[in-house]
Amino acid sequence: MGDQECSVAAPAQGESGRPGQQALDLIARIVAAIELTPLVAVHSVDRGGRVCFWNQTCVQLYGVAAEQALGQPLAQLLQPQQRAAEHAAALEQVWHSGRPSPARDWQLRSAAGRLLWVYSSMFPVYRGGELQQVFCMDIDVTARRREEGALLSVGANFRQMFEQSSDAILVIERDRIAELNPAALALFDCADPGRMLGKSLADFSPLRQDGGALSAQAGLAMAQQAHRLGNWRYDWRYTSCGGRQFWAEVLLTSITLDHEFLFYAVVRDVSARKLAEQRLYLAAQVFENSRDAILLADRGPSVIAVNQAYAAVTGLSPAEMVGQALDGERVGIEDGELFRQIWCAMQxxxxxxxxxxxxRRGGARYPAWLSLAAIADQQGVVSNYMLILSDISERKRSEETTRHQAEHDFLTDLPNRVLLLDRLSLALTAARRNHSMLAILFLDLDRFKHINDTLGHHVGDLLLKEVAARLVKCVRAVDTVSRQGGDEFVIILADIGGIDQAAHVAASVLQAITQTYELELHRLDVTTSIGISIFPDDGADIETLVKNADLAMYHAKEGGRNRFQFFSAEMNAQIVERVAFENGLRGALREGQFELEFQPEVDIASGATLGAEALIRWRHPQLGLLLPERFIAVAEDCGLMVGIGNWVLREACRQARRWQEQGRPLVVAVNISLAQLMQNNLAHSVAEALEVSGLAPGLLELELTEAIIMRQGGAAPAKLQALRALGVGLTIDDFGTGYSRLGHLRDYPVDKLKIDRSFMADLAAEPGDAAVVTAIIGVARSLKLTVVAEGVETAEQLAFLRQHGCDRYQGRYIALAAANGAANGADADGAVAAQAAEGRVPAPGGAPGSDPRV
Ligand SMILES: Nc1nc2c(ncn2[C@@H]2O[C@H](COP(=O)(O)OP(=O)(O)OP(=O)(O)O)[C@@H](O)[C@H]2O)c(=O)[nH]1
Incomplete structure (x- = not known):
């Protein structure tokens, strides 16, 4: 204790003024203790603020010796650094109140220049009952305050970093987002933190990550990894609040706070990097996996890289290429000058x-597509070159195949119509230039459809192929044989010396085609019809020449087939007329131009009319009433027979029904054509005609010529049976002309035979005919068939028939007999009269002598 004047005295309990000896002893001990205490700096000031006491710890703590301190104003020795007024007020408060001040931390700067934090308490010391001094007891807490300060500043810094970080930072607590910074809100396009807080990060990920793993599971694995290793860095795909997906790099750090495990996630958007990586990866993949040879060169140009395909395409390995100067040889272009020109053009x-x-190395040549490009750096200076070499052999082959297919017939491989027109155009140009002749042969096989129908399409195809092969052999290499489709072929004979040369080729073609064909198990004899047109005589252009050759071919068909025919002007006129006729026929059904006439069928014994045969007529707007012989063949050619035949069926049934309603039930006979019988649903058409008209099936008879039945071969009985099953009658028409085997008659479910009219004409003069008629009647009788004679015109013929037991007849004589009253009984007259009254039955004598049937 430096100043003996100063001493410490606390007011003794119960004492107000003088202390006792005991108290003084106590004080002396305390002072000694204070003097010695190493941790507490004790000093006191008097009322004037001067230092009265300065212990050893003060000396050490403040760096001010006791001699310098004692008697000096404390304010000069220790200056509060902050809150100086507060410090002074606290001291003043002690003086004023006489009570100790609460202990507090003050920051002081000593006169020795030390800056310290002290934990200080001030208390009053009385002497003689008066407050003499105020003692301060300071404990150095600088180190603690520094630590606290450091801690606070770390916290503040961290907060600032957290708030201002450009990386998104999220604190995850128990798998939930506990805290996130503004960058995180921005990254996840989230304006309201409430949308993210409390959610799992997995909620902001797509269901699955790119590898296919479920985001929830993969996220858990990442957290475990971070927990195990302290932190873990990985790439992750997130979905923002707005639904935008982005790639992020995540640094997940596991921390423990108050025994809680937390994760501190720093998330950085790396979408751009990922995109660039992906592009780079893709580019590398393209380079490596391209089937085209790719080469990269520097400015030299020296080769810096080639892909795998380069070796496959050129035969040159990367080892042979890389580092070498780029020249034509290394690309496989032998012609160095060509490569130089290409290189210049590229530059x-x-x-x-x-x-x-x-x-290729080894010599094989191949067509290639070469692409060369200069690659500029960011400054626009050429830094590299890229060369791509594609082997296009395959593409060329496929183009060639496609072109061939487009120009050739798939079945025979002959040029098709497209190539024919092309060749014809070239041939015509040459012929015009050279003033030479050119012939076009238009061929169509005869009755080819029959081959298809009877032997099948497959055999038809084989035949067409063989015909094609034979045709090619008949002409020179300069000529063109083409298939137009179906069974039509066109031959161009280029540059012929004269018409006879065309005729000669046509004759040899006919001959070649007619040689027997052996196709699989079938032996076939085929003929063809050929039309010929000549340039320049029969046309100056392709279209006219082909059309005229076609017309000539048509005439060759008309002329009996298996022949050739040159085009002529008259022929053309006939064709034009025929086409107009065909067109008229196509419209006739629609225009209601067909009519039916009914020819009575009379019972020879009684003279009664038992039925009538329906016969079609066409009331042509210009040509008048036409008989079937004028138009039926044309209708057959044009495929109109089924439609016309069905019309006849319906009309005949309707008329018969009308007769029935008038009390004259006559059986109506309808002729069935080959086309109808070939069609599968004839029975259906017949049933429909019966149903629509309401006619009883027993009043309808279907007449089929012997020839038509014969054409059905073995299928005939079944087909007839199907019709018979409808309850209608069946008649074999024109019997005697078809050379049918009589034995077959038994197999046919027919009721009636009609003897062909040709036998009637010469019945008297031709004993053979009489014998045939007699034989037919005999056969019919033995088979219990009704027999009808057609074309009866005289009383003698009728007498002959009656004498030989013929049942019925048809023909002009009916009308004559009716007129003369010679017919036996009034029935014939009555029936004819009844029908004539409807205007649909020909006037007596008007029925034609011969009448192709429908
Ligand atoms: N097998 C086969 N037949 C075909 C092919 N293309 C068309 N046809 C048939 O060829 C036939 C051609 O017949 P057309 O020329 O009209 O008549 P056609 O029987 O030969 O009688 P005409 O010519 O009057 O002597 C039709 O039946 C077609 O279905 C084919 O590629 N293969």
Missing amino acids: DQGHWQGEIWAQ
Whole structure:
């Protein structure tokens, strides 16, 4: 204790003024203790603020010796650094109140220049009952305050970093987002933190990550990894609040706070990097996996890289290429000058591409597509070159195949119509230039459809192929044989010396075609019809020449087939007329121009009319009433027979029904054509006609010529049976002309035979005919068939028939007999009269002598 004047005295309990000896002893001990205490700096000031006491710890703590301190104003020795007024007020408060001040931390700067934090308490010391001094007891807490300060500043810094970080930072607590910074809100497009807080990060991920793993599971694995290793860095795909997906790099750090495990996630958007990586990866993949040879060169140009395909395409390995100067040889272009030109063009334009012939190591040449391009750096200076070489052999082959298919017939491989027109155009140009002749042969096989129908399409195809092969052999290499489709072929004979040369070729073609064909198990004899047109005589252009050859062919068919025919002007006129006739016929049904006439069938014994045969007529707007012989063949050619035949069926049934309603039930006979019988649903058409008209099936008879039945071969009985099952009658028409085997008659479910009219004409003069008629009647009787004679015109003929037991007859004589009253009984007259009254039955004598049937 430096100043003996100063001493410490606390007011003794119960004492107000003088202390006792005991108290003084106590004080002396305390002072000694204070003097010695190493941790507490004790000093006191008097009322004037001067230092009265300065212990050893003060000396050490403040760096001020006791001699310097004692008697000095404390304010000069220790200056509060903050809150100086507060410090002074606290001291003053002690003086004023006489009570100790609460202990507090003050920051002080000592006169020695030390800056310290002290934990200080001030208390009053009385002497003689008066407050003499105020003692301060300071404990150095600088170190603690520094630590606290450091801690606070770390916290503040961290907060600032957290708030201002450009990386998104999220604190995850128990798998939930506990805290997130503004960058995180921005990254996840989230304006309201409430949308993210409390959610799992997995909620902001797509269901699955790119590898296919479920985001929830993969996220858990990442957290475990971070927990195990302290932190873990990985790439992750997130979905923002707005639904935008982005790639992020995540640094997940596991921390423990108050025994809680937390995760501190720093998330950085790396979408751009990922995209660039993906592009780079893709580019590398394209380079490596391209089937085209790719080469990269520097400015030299020296090769810096080639892909795998380069070796496959050129035969040159990367080892042979890399580091070598780039020249034509290394690309497989033998012609160095060509490569130099290409290179110059590429440098001019920045790129070059085109088709070249390249050569593989070892010599094989192949068509290639070469692309060359200069690659500029960011400053626009050419830094590299890229060369792509594609082997296009395959593409060329496929183009060639496609072109061939487009120009050739798939079945015979002959040029098709497209190529024919092309060749014809060239041939015509040459013929015009050379003033030479050219012939076009238009061929169509005869009755080819029959071959298809009877032997099948497959055999038809084989035949067409063989015909094609034979045709090619008949002409020179300069000529063209083409297939137009179906069974039509066109031959161009280029540059012929004269018409006879065309005729000669046509004759040899006919001959070649007629040679027997052996196709699989079938032996076939085929003929063809050929039309010929000549340039320049029969046309100056392709269209006219082909059309005229076609017309000539048509005439060859008309002329009996298996022949050739040159085109002529008259022929053309006939064709034009025929086409107009065909067109008229096509419209006749629609225009209601067909009519039916009914020819009575009379019972020879009684003279009664038992039925009538329906016969079609066409009331042509210009040509008048036409008999079937004028138009039926044309209708057959044009495929109109089924429609016309069905019309006849319906009309005949309707008329018969009308007769029935008038009390005259006559059986109506309808002729069935080959086309109808070939069609599968004839029975259906017949049933429909009966149903629509309401006619009883027993009043309808279907007449089929012997020839038509014979054409059905073995299928005939079944087909007839199907019709018979409808309850209608069946008649064999024109019997005696078809050379049918009589034995077959038994197999046919027919009721009636009609003897062909041709036998009637010469019945008297031709004993053979009489014998045939007699025989037919005999056969019919033995088979219990009704027999009807057609074309009866005289009383003698009728007498003959009656004498030989014929049942019925048809023909002009009916009308004559009716007129003379010679017919036996009034029935014939009555029936004819009844029908004539409807205007649909020909006037007596008007029925034609011969009448093709429908
Ligand atoms: N097998 C086969 N037949 C075909 C092919 N293309 C068309 N046809 C048939 O060829 C036939 C051609 O018949 P057409 O020329 O009209 O008549 P056609 O029987 O030969 O009688 P005409 O010419 O009057 O002597 C039709 O039946 C077609 O279905 C084919 O590629 N293969």
